[in-house]
Amino acid sequence: MTDHVLKVEDLSVSFPQSGGRARILHNVDFALERGTVLGIVGESGSGKSTAALAVLGLLDNGGSIDSGRVVIDGEDLYAKSAEERRQLRGGKISIVFQDPFTTLNPAIRVGRQIAEPLVMHRGMTEAEARAETLRLLKEVGIPDPERMAASYPHQLSGGMKQRALIASALACDPDVLILDEPTTALDVTIEAQILDLLDSLRITRSLSMLFISHNLGVVSRICDEICVLYAGRVVEYGKSASILTEPRHPYTKGLLASLPKMSRERHRLQPIPGRLPDVRKPLSGCVFAPRCHFAEPRCQTTPPAITPIGEDVAAACWRASELARTPWRIESSETIPRRVDAGDGKPIVVARDVERTFEAGGAMDGISFSLDGWVPRVSFGRKVVRAVDKVSLTIHEGEIVGLVGESGSGKTTLGRCLIDLISPTSGEVAIDGAQLLNASRSEKRDLLKRAQIIFQNPDSSLNPRKSIGETLERPLELVGLGREERQRRVAELLDLVRLDASYAERYPHQMSGGEKQRVGIARALSTNPRFIVCDEAVSALDVSVQASILNLLLDLREQFKLAYLFITHDLSVVSYIADRICVMRNGTIVEVGSTEAIIDRPQHPYTKALLAAVPKVPELRANLDR
Amino acid sequence: MAGYVLKRLLSIALTMAVMSVLIFWITQVMPGNVAYMILGDFASPQDVATLEAKLGLNDPAYVQYLRWATGLLQGDLGRSLVMDRPIAPVLWDAVGKSAILAGISIGLVALLGISLGVYAGVRHGRISDHIVSVATYINIAIPEFLWAIVIVMLFAGYLNWFPATGYSDLSSGFASWARHLILPVFTLVTGLIAHISRLTRSSMIDTMQTQYVRAARARGLPEKLVIRRHALPNALLPTITILAIDVGIMMGGIVVVETIFSYPGLGRLLMFAIQNMDVPLLQACMMVITFVYAAANLIADLLYAFLNPKVRYGRSSSE
Numbered sequence: 026m027t028d029h030v031l032k033v034e035d036l037s038v039s040f041p042q043s044g045g046r047a048r049i050l051h052n053v054d055f056a057l058e059r060g061t062v063l064g065i066v067g068e069s070g071s072g073k074s075t076a077a078l079a080v081l082g083l084l085d086n087g088g089s090i091d092s093g094r095v096v097i098d099g100e101d102l103y104a105k106s107a108e109e110r111r112q113l114r115g116g117k118i119s120i121v122f123q124d125p126f127t128t129l130n131p132a133i134r135v136g137r138q139i140a141e142p143l144v145m146h147r148g149m150t151e152a153e154a155r156a157e158t159l160r161l162l163k164e165v166g167i168p169d170p171e172r173m174a175a176s177y178p179h180q181l182s183g184g185m186k187q188r189a190l191i192a193s194a195l196a197c198d199p200d201v202l203i204l205d206e207p208t209t210a211l212d213v214t215i216e217a218q219i220l221d222l223l224d225s226l227r228i229t230r231s232l233s234m235l236f237i238s239h240n241l242g243v244v245s246r247i248c249d250e251i252c253v254l255y256a257g258r259v260v261e262y263g264k265s266a267s268i269l270t271e272p273r274h275p276y277t278k279g280l281l282a283s284l285p286k287m288s289r290e291r292h293r294l295q296p297i298p299g300r301l302p303d304v305r306k307p308l309s310g311c312v313f314a315p316r317c318h319f320a321e322p323r324c325q326t327t328p329p330a331i332t333p334i335g336e337d338v339a340a341a342c343w344r345a346s347e348l349a350r351t352p353w354r355i356e357s358s359e360t361i362p363r364r365v366d367a368g369d370g371k372p373i374v375v376a377r378d379v380e381r382t383f384e385a386g387g388a389m390d391g392i393s394f395s396l397d398g399w400v401p402r403v404s405f406g407r408k409v410v411r412a413v414d415k416v417s418l419t420i421h422e423g424e425i426v427g428l429v430g431e432s433g434s435g436k437t438t439l440g441r442c443l444i445d446l447i448s449p450t451s452g453e454v455a456i457d458g459a460q461l462l463n464a465s466r467s468e469k470r471d472l473l474k475r476a477q478i479i480f481q482n483p484d485s486s487l488n489p490r491k492s493i494g495e496t497l498e499r500p501l502e503l504v505g506l507g508r509e510e511r512q513r514r515v516a517e518l519l520d521l522v523r524l525d526a527s528y529a530e531r532y533p534h535q536m537s538g539g540e541k542q543r544v545g546i547a548r549a550l551s552t553n554p555r556f557i558v559c560d561e562a563v564s565a566l567d568v569s570v571q572a573s574i575l576n577l578l579l580d581l582r583e584q585f586k587l588a589y590l591f592i593t594h595d596l597s598v599v600s601y602i603a604d605r606i607c608v609m610r611n612g613t614i615v616e617v618g619s620t621e622a623i624i625d626r627p628q629h630p631y632t633k634a635l636l637a638a639v640p641k642v643p644e645l646r647a648n649l650d651r
Numbered sequence: 652m653a654g655y656v657l658k659r660l661l662s663i664a665l666t667m668a669v670m671s672v673l674i675f676w677i678t679q680v681m682p683g684n685v686a687y688m689i690l691g692d693f694a695s696p697q698d699v700a701t702l703e704a705k706l707g708l709n710d711p712a713y714v715q716y717l718r719w720a721t722g723l724l725q726g727d728l729g730r731s732l733v734m735d736r737p738i739a740p741v742l743w744d745a746v747g748k749s750a751i752l753a754g755i756s757i758g759l760v761a762l763l764g765i766s767l768g769v770y771a772g773v774r775h776g777r778i779s780d781h782i783v784s785v786a787t788y789i790n791i792a793i794p795e796f797l798w799a800i801v802i803v804m805l806f807a808g809y810l811n812w813f814p815a816t817g818y819s820d821l822s823s824g825f826a827s828w829a830r831h832l833i834l835p836v837f838t839l840v841t842g843l844i845a846h847i848s849r850l851t852r853s854s855m856i857d858t859m860q861t862q863y864v865r866a867a868r869a870r871g872l873p874e875k876l877v878i879r880r881h882a883l884p885n886a887l888l889p890t891i892t893i894l895a896i897d898v899g900i901m902m903g904g905i906v907v908v909e910t911i912f913s914y915p916g917l918g919r920l921l922m923f924a925i926q927n928m929d930v931p932l933l934q935a936c937m938m939v940i941t942f943v944y945a946a947a948n949l950i951a952d953l954l955y956a957f958l959n960p961k962v963r964y965g966r967s968s969s970e
Contacts, residue, residue: 083869115871122869127862132884132958142870177960193870 030233031057036093047304049075055252062234064248068567070301072257077205082110116146119194123206125186129178136174139193146197161192184215203235212431217638242640256312263338270646273340275317282353283572285601291361295354296572364604370421373588379452381413412438414612423586427603435612440558444476477549481561483541487533494529500551518547539570556588608632663945670941688928729931749916756839764844768851790845799838799911816913835912858886895951899944
């Protein structure tokens with residue numbers, strides 16, 4: 026018999042919502058074998074974080090268990106009193122949350138926060154806890170534990186903070202360690218380091234981990250088993266290697282087909298159409314049927330139970346065994362060519378020696394005092410940060426230039442400098458051959474019509490009080506179009522981004538994230554631009570939605586010969602969409618080259634490190650067979 | 652930290668300098684001739700001219716300002732025109748009495764306002780939260796002069812529990828001293844307690860939703876410790892800033908309350924100076940009020956820095 030340290034049986038969880046309760050988890054079953062890693066995979070709204078909190082006994086905001094059990098080491102968690110559950114938290118079960126930047130209390134020294142479980146559960150004195158904390162910090166690879174323990178969170182980098190939080194979670198030698206998207210907020214090179222750390226910890230401590238993630242690459246790297254959640258239900262469950270190379274459930278197939286991969290050839294991505302079902306509406310039949318193109322009549326009426334298929338996988342799909350080797354969609358063998366003739370095209374944007382500096386702080390921050398013995402010294406002058414340091418860049422007509430870099434590399438500042446959203450401190454930017462920076466107001470306005478931007482977060486870049494129609498009409502009004510013409514153009518724009526004309530009447534809160542981002546694209550297209558800055562334009566979106574937006578951006582490029590500066594931290598995405606890639610670090614471009622050259626033959630050590638750090642998803646068996 | 656304190660002190664000195672110019676200028680442009688005020692409306696032009704010369708009223712404004720400002724820096728507050736004696740002893744006596752009133756009041760505002768706010772914030776959405784909320788709304792809506800009149804009529808007039816006016820020195824017994832303070836303090840604090848508790852409540856609710864509070868719970872800390880160690884110090888940051896602003900509001904309240912209760916403090920002295928056109932006295936009173944406000948903000952800034960390591964240690968990050 027296998028030794029299950031954690032068993033979740035028939036678990037249903039609901040939360041209060043206006044007009045009743047919404048069920049977030051539906052009869053979820055999974056089990057974690059001692060010393061292994063189980064991945065809980067799903068997109069936003071799948072209920073994976075709720076599952077984590079339920080296992081921790083920490084459902085807040087009115088969440089409650091409607092049915093089922095959570096069994097840890099043979100003991101039913103919810104048969105215990107709230108006080109007994111509290112004593113298990115941080116001891117037998119512990120968690121590492123997603124965002125190390127908000128998970129540490131800014132007002133308390135890091136060492137003291139990490140030591141809390143030691144004092145609480147292992148009954149140590151403050152002094153004993155301090156010694157043990159230093160040992161733990163050393164174990165998670167912190168070079169100078171004393172200094173770290175004495176620091177406040179804002180003095181440390183994200184990676185260091187996450188290491189400290191892992192140390193804290195390990196403090197009481199937990200039976201189950203939950204990791205809720207532990208690397209999602211971190212840069213890719215830091216992510217690789219944290220995954221290495223978790224890998225070595227699981228061996229040295231024989232840890233049992235519940236690993237929650239939306240990133241299939243990360244999951245494939247660390248998990249033994251995977252549980253795929255869709256709309257609060259387990260749709261596929263089994264051995265990681267088997268699921269990722271031979272997905273049985275159509276949703277898993279779709280998820281993998283949506284993933285842009287780092288490869289030289291570029292095929293059209295195959296996104297999952299439609300959107301998550303509304304949790305408030307009752308549902309008959311399979312929860313995925315409305316988005317599934319394998320669906321049959323019985324799928325609409327009777328929900329399939331999760332049943333074993335073969336030795337190591339179970340899936341909740343009527344057609345799972347017959348579809349075992351069928352891909353999500355037949356991939357067209359046609360590739361989307363990359364533009365390698367960039368040199369011949371007409372340059373649209375030419376930036377020369379663009380530099381942008383920022384001064385830190387407010388008026389009084391220009392004055393600093395220091396004590397020289399007992400003599401106060403006054404010095405003037407602010408700290409200057411060079412965000413973009415003499416960067417030159419040319420983007421040609423119809424060309425997609427990818428700009429990759431980690432946080433703080435200056436990629437966003439550079440993107441904004443090119444369209445004068447941030448004025449460069451020095452340097453030149455020309456659009457369509459005309460100088461932008463010292464142009465007169467009217468000239469500048471004319472030039473900026475040809476250069477637009479799509480922002481990362483569609484939620485905060487659309488005015489929630491304006492209908493989509495009003496949002497799209499605004500730029501048209503500025504260029505002086507009449508009312509009827511504007512409305513005609515809005516319908517045209519919505520059509521371009523594959524949204525129905527009725528969306529003009531809607532408000533942002535009535536739309537999904539992907540739809541909102543389409544509106545963002547439509548707004549950028551409204552002035553017939555030649556060049557668009559896409560600033561992390563797909564980073565906030567789920568994989569299946571991201572795929573359809575990437576397809577749309579490629580189509581629009583073909584249709585209008587648009588040029589993009591595609592800014593992202595995601596190397597898979599950039600290697601999929603870009604013709605040429607610039608790698609940016611500390612305000613300068615360290616390497617430029619065709620996508621093929623950058624992926625296959627990176628020259629700069631930083632590019633090499635970045636590429637090596639990307640967690641990769643194994644190739645589908647169906648593709649290898651061909 | 653030393654640098655931070657020095658910077659704050661420097662900005663207070665600047666504030667005081669700017670304020671002194673403004674105060675001097677405003678009091679100079681007030682209507683009425685000071686010499687006539689002193690000598691009476693039927694003084695002979697000759698007497699007026701002599702007095703003006705003696706007081707230096709014919710000098711250019713900046714000379715007058717510099718004379719006044721140098722005096723201030725040397726601790727010389729000047730002479731009251733109406734009382735015809737040095738301002739300093741009169742002023743410090745009034746300041747001392749007002750300090751008792753305001754000190755007790757601001758202490759109560761901080762203590763009760765924060766306690767009520769934390770209590771309601773932690774019980775967000777429950778009955779006890781709603782009761783506190785309704786009570787505070789009512790208190791915010793009622794202006795202090797109305798409170799003053801109602802409680803004077805009730806407790807001093809009808810019930811006759813407390814004296815309606817005046818001040819009793821501590822030397823004549825603690826009970827009498829306290830009885831004279833209760834009504835004015837009550838009037839001053841009700842609205843501000845409500846104000847502070849509303850603010851603390853909402854900031855407490857926000858803080859209880861943060862990821863680090865959730866993380867503290869995930870470490871198995873009991874709820875009391877989560878609130879005391881993790882939530883409270885962060886939730887108090889906005890409250891501290893607002894408390895300093897409330898000191899300013901209280902300065903205004905003191906003028907009203909001291910007038911209604913005939914309490915011999917700074918507020919009443921200020922009213923006396925205005926009514927009698929006693930320009931030097933008025934200037935001195937206003938400088939004291941400005942200084943108290945600036946000092947309150949300094950204390951708030953230091954407290955803020957004490958609770959917020961980002962301010963204390965600067966934003967230097969090893970990233």
